[in-house]
């Protein structure tokens with residue numbers, strides 16, 4: 001029986017704390033059905049690249065200067081994924097929206113972490129710190145994070161895991177972001193990566 005691990009490609013744009021959580025989870029055996037085989041960034045200055053290099057993971061930079069570059073970007077992205085045999089794409093703080101053409105070609109093979117309880121504070125324009133600013137403005141008392149499959153609707157795919165986090169009276173967008181990461185994102189993203197890796201591995205062996 002083919003017990004080969006699911007090859008995971010992680011797409012990043014910035015600091016890469018979620019990537020670090022994935023790297024640590026693989027080292028700890030929380031991710032055991034998959035292996036991080038490549039890290040791809042649209043931003044050459046992303047600290048996430050350094051985290052990948054420190055862990056001995058292959059890195060690739062595919063810059064995307066303007067929104068009009070999407071076609072070229074996605075062609076190069078698809079080539080890089082294919083050349084590295086990637087079977088599961090994990091968006092971990094990846095700040096570009098992928099086209100319907102790209103997502104429709106990979107159903108059930110792309111997951112994303114979003115820093116709110118979808119369907120609140122999600123969709124186009126809701127990313128990073130902005131999500132927490134809006135949550136505080138609206139005065140919600142509970143927020144959290146969601147890991148979901150990626151389809152052609154931004155943040156619209158099937159939900160895999162969610163975890164709630166309480167908002168404190170003196171929270172700033174920054175303090176809330178950090179707590180949502182610590183208590184929710186860094187836990188549910190590796191758990192979801194394992195769950196989907198395991199199902200892909202089973203599919204390969206069926």
Ligand code: GAR
Pocket residue numbers: 013014015016017018019048092093094095113114115126127128131181185
């Ligand atoms: C994370 O909070 C992630 O959920 C969010 O950006 C941050 C990236 O941090 N992603 C989005 O908002 C996507 N819509 P990281 O680079 O340290 O993982």
